[in-house]
Amino acid sequence: MSSNSQDFKTGYVAIVGQPNVGKSTLVNNLLNFRLSITTPKPQTTRHRILGIKSGKNYQIIFWDTPGLIDPVYRLQSVMVKAAQAAIAEADVNLFLVEASAMSKPTAKDVDILNQLLLAAKPIILAINKVDLLEKRLLLPLIDAYRKLHGFVDIIPISAMKAENLDALEQVIVKQLPTGPAFYPQDALTEHPERFFVGEIIREKILLNYGEEVPYSTAVVIDEFREQKGRKDLIKARIVVEKNSQKAIIIGKGGSALKNVGQLARQEIEEFLGRPVFLELWVAVREKWRQKDTYLKEFGYE
Numbered sequence: 001m002s003s004n005s006q007d008f009k010t011g012y013v014a015i016v017g018q019p020n021v022g023k024s025t026l027v028n029n030l031l032n033f034r035l036s037i038t039t040p041k042p043q044t045t046r047h048r049i050l051g052i053k054s055g056k057n058y059q060i061i062f063w064d065t066p067g068l069i070d071p072v073y074r075l076q077s078v079m080v081k082a083a084q085a086a087i088a089e090a091d092v093n094l095f096l097v098e099a100s101a102m103s104k105p106t107a108k109d110v111d112i113l114n115q116l117l118l119a120a121k122p123i124i125l126a127i128n129k130v131d132l133l134e135k136r137l138l139l140p141l142i143d144a145y146r147k148l149h150g151f152v153d154i155i156p157i158s159a160m161k162a163e164n165l166d167a168l169e170q171v172i173v174k175q176l177p178t179g180p181a182f183y184p185q186d187a188l189t190e191h192p193e194r195f196f197v198g199e200i201i202r203e204k205i206l207l208n209y210g211e212e213v214p215y216s217t218a219v220v221i222d223e224f225r226e227q228k229g230r231k232d233l234i235k236a237r238i239v240v241e242k243n244s245q246k247a248i249i250i251g252k253g254g255s256a257l258k259n260v261g262q263l264a265r266q267e268i269e270e271f272l273g274r275p276v277f278l279e280l281w282v283a284v285r286e287k288w289r290q291k292d293t294y295l296k297e298f299g300y301e
Helices: 025-030 074-089 107-119 134-148 167-176 193-208 242-252 252-272 292-297
Strands: 009-017 049-054 058-064 094-097 123-128 153-156 218-225 234-240 276-284
Touching: 009 025, 009 074, 009 107, 009 167, 025 049, 025 058, 025 167, 049 242, 058 167, 074 107, 074 292, 094 167, 107 123, 107 193, 123 134, 123 167, 134 153, 153 167, 193 218, 193 242, 193 252, 218 292, 234 242, 234 252, 242 276
Parallel strands: 009 058, 009 094, 094 123, 123 153, 234 276
Antiparallel strands: 049 058, 218 234
């Protein structure tokens, strides 16, 4: 069926919820493509990341959004604004919550729902991680959410195990407006390769260092050059806020930085489908998370 058909549906869907509820895992499995980095740490996603899924008679443009939190510093405010912009601009909002033995919404989820209601868009509720919850506890949780709002639908899923995602996708498509595709049928995203390269490096930092250091870190791609007959050259700057953090990132004799570089290079090569030479260096920019000039330079505004 052509995207010019009157039956074709196209629209934007914001995936919204608390940090670490599984938004990035969900969008990756809906797309069958690793769009967003994932780690066990909250606030892994910092940007509004666009991913495209095209079917015979539909095109869903997903926005994976940063978790909605009460911001403490300027970077977090920018992250929250990115999520709020997605909520306002989406055709459909997909509210992702975590299955809980408490059998009732958390205060923060109620707060997020109230934000979604202000946008006056259709809201689909997806309850994630149901594979970790006893089945007898799921119905009371669904009932509790039903009492809060007349959702378009409430779908229990496991994003990690890709369970019930087909049903979720069908509900999403029904809510999309009629119209032609916005992107070519084979498009997966609009972000450039260098964006994903920076995210891969940042993921390795999140996974390989302690609690606070990764949150003080930004990754900036200073050079990305394809070289005919030679490996692509990628020069990336890892920015931290303190000299003590720089020492931790580098490690004894440079061992920690070398390890991150090796892990990142392997995944970058797999992502790009070609060999690369990856050069990492570490710079200190005091309180960069609080300063608009640095946030703009590092691609957050």
